[in-house]
Amino acid sequence: MKHPNPQKDSSAWIIQTWAAFILSISMTTIGIVNLPVNNWIKGFMGMGLSFTVGSSFTVAKTMRDLHETRKLTARIDEAKVERLLSQHDI
Template structure:
């Protein structure tokens, strides 16, 4: 019975975001990068300045992705460690007999 409950908890926690939220996140990313690149393209500046700004946008996006992945990995590692600790405690409590001397 306990494994069924823990499996359902893990499955429900595997995708905590709704489809609408995921679509909104991707749409905002595409619109913001696209709008910035269109602005850079039509700005009255030299080509080398356009290239510099476009390169800066791309590095900013890459850095944002790296930060979010690192933050997620740290969070998942902490969750995994806390689940291991909880399982160890559960096993210890299950094996403990207060009447045994």
């Protein structure tokens, strides 16, 4: 049975993704703080930003888990087929 090589992200890619995430949250937060509106509107927009970031992480984790489950199921099915073929050759 073939063992798929797990794809590893480079350190540069990981740093870039974290930097982009931190920069985007920081800039959006600065924009909300500097809006010429009442504090309750700023608070509402801050809550919206927080929930959007949280739900984005949740969706990303859910999609990753679903992908890994499908990959595992495919490997199990492949192992079953290989076992059946090896028994058939006897």
